[in-house]
Amino acid sequence: MSYWVDGQLCQQISVTDRAVSFGDGCFTTIHGVNQQAKMLNEHIARLKHDSQRLKIAQPDWERLAEHLKQVCAEQTQDEFVVKVIISRGAGGRGYSSKGFTSPTVIVSVSPFPNNYVQLQCKGANLVLSQIPLARNPLLAGMKHLNRLEQVLIKQEVDELNADEAIVLDTDGIIVECCSANVFWRIGHTVYTPVLSHSGVNGLMRQKIISLLQDSQYHLQQVERFANVLTHCDEVVICNALMPVLPVQSIQMDKQLPPLQFASRELFEYLFLRCKI
8 A cells, every 4th residue: 555645655643633533524535547536626626525514724726636646657557546634733632623724634645446347247245234323414415534434333243244234324224335425215216315414425425316317217305214225125335446336235134035026127227327
């Protein structure tokens, strides 16, 4: 992996950085292909939107975009992952954010996950997570740095040897997966969770919502309990890297056989459109 801090090739940040002390910042994860960053403008817009919600002093966005283009142009792999973190910056001791005018910008490049192509073929096996997400409208939708819930969910996924998890909030409502958003189809109606109380409004989720608005499908953003998945025809999950995967099974209850999904109608409609 390679790292840049404030535009300089570097692997260290200050121990007083707010990202370390409080997870005070936001991030985005970019799919790099053939020396270019896919959806770069959308990723910059997300960082800008989320950092403004957190009232973080704004970095030079044009400079960051040019830096990301340069970083991508230097890569030799066909596909790679670029992560960008915006921290409030270094200094201070307590919670107060007063006086922070120089955010820290961290860019990293890592290898592209090698399992997504396999999962596109065979489908992902999911479990119903026992780790709920807290409902907090103030932070809902953002990709902020406070990811302890996801760390615990990923531990659960690994322990159960699953590919991903369906994650509920503390009221038992479907929100998302550990690292992806979720859609399910019943006939020609496609559903995805409302994310006004928790969860991350992923860029691929936004793209799929836009695609479905001009399609044969009727899209609804809803609040539903997990048992709705027992009645659906198909489930797909998505993020900027996948970009979309079919779900083969969901283990809803350890005492019962997993739900099985044979249809790939929605996946096939979305797959090529989301790869562009």
